[in-house]
Amino acid sequence: xxxxxxxxxxxxxxxxxxxxxxxxxxxxxxxxxxxxxxxxxxxxxxxxxxxxxxxxxxxxxxxxxxxxxxxxxxxxxxxxxxxxxxxxxxxxxxxxxxxxxxxxxxxxxxxxxxxxxxxxxxxxxxxxxxxxxxxxxxxxxxxxxxxxxxxxxxxxxxxxxxxxxxxxxxxxxxxxxxxxxxxxxxxxxxxxxxxxxxxxxxxxxxxxxxxxxxxxxxxxxxxxxxxxxxxxxxxxxxxxxxxxxxxxxxxxxxxxxxxxxxxxxxxxxxxxxxxxxxxxxxxxxxxxxxxxxxxxxxxxxxxxxxxxxxxxxxxxxxx
Amino acid sequence: xxxxxxxxxxxxxxxxxxxxxxxxxxxxxxxxxxxxxxxxxxxxxxxxxxxxxxxxxxxxxxxxxxxxxxxxxxxxxxxxxxxxxxxxxxxxxxxxxxxxxxxxxxxxxxxxxxxxxxxxxxxxxxxxxxxxxxxxxxxxxxxxxxxxxxxxxxxxxxxxxxxxxxxxxxxxxxxxxxxxxxxxxxxxxxxxxxxxxxxxxxxxxxxxxxxxxxxxxxxxxxxxxxxxxxxxxxxxxxxxxxxxxxxxxxxxxxxxxxxxxxxxxxxxxxxx
Numbered sequence: 077x078x079x080x081x082x083x084x085x086x087x088x089x090x091x092x093x094x095x096x097x098x099x100x101x102x103x104x105x106x107x108x109x110x111x112x113x114x115x116x117x118x119x120x121x122x123x124x125x126x127x128x129x130x131x132x133x134x135x136x137x138x139x140x141x142x143x144x145x146x147x148x149x150x151x152x153x154x155x156x157x158x159x160x161x162x163x164x165x166x167x168x169x170x171x172x173x174x175x176x177x178x179x180x181x182x183x184x185x186x187x188x189x190x191x192x193x194x195x196x197x198x199x200x201x202x203x204x205x206x207x208x209x210x211x212x213x214x215x216x217x218x219x220x221x222x223x224x225x226x227x228x229x230x231x232x233x234x235x236x237x238x239x240x241x242x243x244x245x246x247x248x249x250x251x252x253x254x255x256x257x258x259x260x261x262x263x264x265x266x267x268x269x270x271x272x273x274x275x276x277x278x279x280x281x282x283x284x285x286x287x288x289x290x291x292x293x294x295x296x297x298x299x300x301x302x303x304x305x306x307x308x309x310x311x312x313x314x315x316x317x318x319x320x321x322x323x324x325x326x327x328x329x330x331x332x333x334x335x336x337x338x339x340x341x342x343x344x345x346x347x348x349x350x351x352x353x354x355x356x357x358x359x360x361x362x363x364x365x366x367x368x369x370x371x372x373x374x375x376x377x378x379x380x381x382x383x384x385x386x387x388x389x390x391x392x393x394x395x
Numbered sequence: 396x397x398x399x400x401x402x403x404x405x406x407x408x409x410x411x412x413x414x415x416x417x418x419x420x421x422x423x424x425x426x427x428x429x430x431x432x433x434x435x436x437x438x439x440x441x442x443x444x445x446x447x448x449x450x451x452x453x454x455x456x457x458x459x460x461x462x463x464x465x466x467x468x469x470x471x472x473x474x475x476x477x478x479x480x481x482x483x484x485x486x487x488x489x490x491x492x493x494x495x496x497x498x499x500x501x502x503x504x505x506x507x508x509x510x511x512x513x514x515x516x517x518x519x520x521x522x523x524x525x526x527x528x529x530x531x532x533x534x535x536x537x538x539x540x541x542x543x544x545x546x547x548x549x550x551x552x553x554x555x556x557x558x559x560x561x562x563x564x565x566x567x568x569x570x571x572x573x574x575x576x577x578x579x580x581x582x583x584x585x586x587x588x589x590x591x592x593x594x595x596x597x598x599x600x601x602x603x604x605x606x607x608x609x610x611x612x613x614x615x616x617x618x619x620x621x622x623x624x625x626x627x628x629x630x631x632x633x634x635x636x637x638x639x640x641x642x643x644x645x646x647x648x649x650x651x652x653x654x655x656x657x658x659x660x661x662x663x664x665x666x667x
Contacts, residue, residue, distance in 0.1 A: 113521070222648050223644070225651065228601060228617075230625070238629060241629070329508070332510040332513065333511050340605075351513055358521075359520070
């Protein structure tokens with residue numbers, strides 16, 4: 077790449093970074109507002125049963141320098157977070173950030189693995205039906221994607237556990253607790269279940285197929301075909317790379333939602349399970365941190381998608 | 396083939412509505428909450444229980460029919476919120492202004508940044524809401540989707556001659572928007588979004604009830620039925636969790652196929 081072509085790309089990418097940052101700011105504000113409006117406040121929970129008189133409570137309130145107005149509360153909270161202080165869990169008393177990062181890594185394994193499973197199933201069907209239209213092979217395959225997308229993922233999880241238990245004698249119930257030798261199997265089952273049952277396959281197939289059909293009908297593909305060049309090579313970027321990154325980026329948040337359910341089924345120590353527990357206990361700092369972390373993952377996904385789009389096709393993304 | 400999709404979807408919709416009415420008038424074969432400890436976990440067909448009984452001897456068919464009530468009205472509420480406000484914002488953004496346009500895009504991206512289920516768990520932690528409030532949130536998160544679709548449609552239509560002609564004839568903006576744009580040209584988009592929205596509402600309700608935050612026992616919901624039945628699945632008793640799971644499968648697939656089939660039939664025809 078020449079320098080003159082790199083400069084606009086860096087400009088575009090920094091613009092995308094700005095957009096992502098502003099969206100994350102918006103996310104933090106929404107989270108704050110939800111918890112600000114919720115009934116009860118942490119301060120009165122803290123002093124409950126300790127200070128009797130009105131004056132003493134008020135004095136403690138002042139001594140703790142709790143900001144009064146909502147915007148100063150928000151700003152001090154934001155400031156703390158930017159310095160890596162997400163507060164301590166009201167349940168365990170541990171700092172939230174470390175715990176959340178640990179479970180986020182587990183969830184990322186699960187989500188990224190399951191995306192590969194989804195793509196492995198979806199791409200062949202999409203390519204076949206884009207090239208050949210509806211045939212005896214692609215029609216059942218399309219119906220299959222609809223059936224699979226409507227499957228309740230928790231039920232699929234139980235069935236898979238049952239089969240692996242009774243047919244293969246495996247107990248994938250305690251992640252990491254068993255011998256290290258078979259850990260990869262415990263890892264594969266939830267990944268497979270989420271990849272098949274996350275409910276996005278039919279949409280992924282539909283989107284990829286429509287995009288491929290559109291690209292195959294373009295003039296430059298017809299030219300390539302006429303002169304005998306490889307169609308795949310010419311349609312790869314427009315008809316394959318960009319649609320795939322686009323559909324993945326737009327489905328990340330949906331798959332993360334599915335991960336919550338699958339983690340529950342398989343006892344996977346991830347974000348979703350922690351969010352579930354935190355919602356049960358009304359552990360505000362924990363669920364705030366998890367929500368923010370989930371939003372960061374989603375934003376990262378679409379940032380990657382935009383960057384791929386810009387690098388592949390800088391001219392189109394300037395419009 | 397698209398007609399096949401649509402007809403399957405319509406059959407499912409009619410079945411759901413009919414079952415809802417049957418449930419609402421309590422014309423059920425058995426009382427869905429009546430416990431019968433002599434008939435636990437029976438297989439389908441035993442002594443009049445068409446789909447068998449669950450772990451407390453309650454009739455599964457009746458519970459599935461009553462389970463529709465767990466999502467039917469809340470789901471309609473979610474769809475109504477998404478459609479009405481989505482259309483409103485879409486019209487504002489498409490017809491009047493670039494400022495609104497940027498705002499809608501921003502809010503759209505903002506709401507897409509939250510995994511829906513995580514946002515709902517946050518709400519559960521903050522407010523302990525019941526299923527109607529949860530569905531309001533589902534509806535609100537779908538507003539930007541509808542709004543951006545309507546906005547795109549309007550921006551596409553604004554360049555067309557018939558809108559220009561209508562403006563030249565001196566028709567009121569209100570008439571142009573409601574009659575010429577929304578009624579004649581956005582009807583199909585809205586119907587498709589409504590069916591897909593309903594599918595999502597069902598998915599949300601069943602997932603939440605499965606996780607234990609939606610409809611609570613003993614009130615049946617397909618989600619908590621699967622959850623309760625799953626405890627017995629390891630003993631080889633498939634039926635109590637499979638029956639509601641199949642109900643979820645067929646219903647969500649019906650709504651998806653209806654939406655996609657209608658989309659292929661109505662929207663592709665317009666493109667050509």
